[in-house]
């Protein structure tokens with residue numbers, strides 16, 4: 001009986017593991033994703049909220065941040081000078097040169113104060129159904145010494161995704177990122193935890209350099225302390 005029990009237990013464990021991967025949450029994503037950053041620019045997408053996704057049909061691959069059902073971006077530019085003109089331009093594809101074909105939105109505002117707000121609302125679909133595109137948002141001005149900003153972003157139209165089986169930074173896998181996760185990471189680094197799972201190691205590598213180090217623990221602390229909004233800020 002004892003000899004039979006072990007393989008049975010293994011089988012049960014294996015079945016549990018398999019069913020987890022089979023039933024990973026999946027869906028279809030439409031909206032802006034992986035919105036980059038630039039000095040003095042805050043971008044707030046509309047839509048039904050942000051989710052971490054891995055594009056395609058497997059839970060292996062890079063995680064993207066999708067703003068589900070977003071169609072508009074509220075773009076706030078700080079440090080503007082009253083009376084100066086500010087232009088915003090949205091282009092798709094990898095080319096940085098705006099042309100008639102790749103330009104999807106353009107707007108101009110005359111600043112009335114230190115903050116100027118744009119609503120970027122492309123009236124035409126940025127990508128065909130089932131496809132995604134990379135895009136660039138440019139902000140420029142006739143103000144003296146203004147540095148043109150370029151922000152990269154993505155747009156998906158009805159593209160299948162799988163939700164990752166972990167949240168980046170959630171090392172103890174309890175679905176939230178807290179100080180405990182930084183401590184857990186330090187325990188992995190200091191070999192106090194000698195048996196972290198593959199999933200824990202992936203969740204702990206917040207700077208995505210392929211290994212779990214003190215930098216990852218510090219990154220989690222920065223995130224918890226809101227010194228960074230997103231782990232992409234500490235990724236190379």
Ligand SMILES: [Ca+2]
Pocket residue numbers: 169170171172173174175176177178180181
């Ligand atoms: Ca956690």
Ligand SMILES: [Ca+2]
Pocket residue numbers: 204205206207208209210211212213215216
């Ligand atoms: Ca790392």
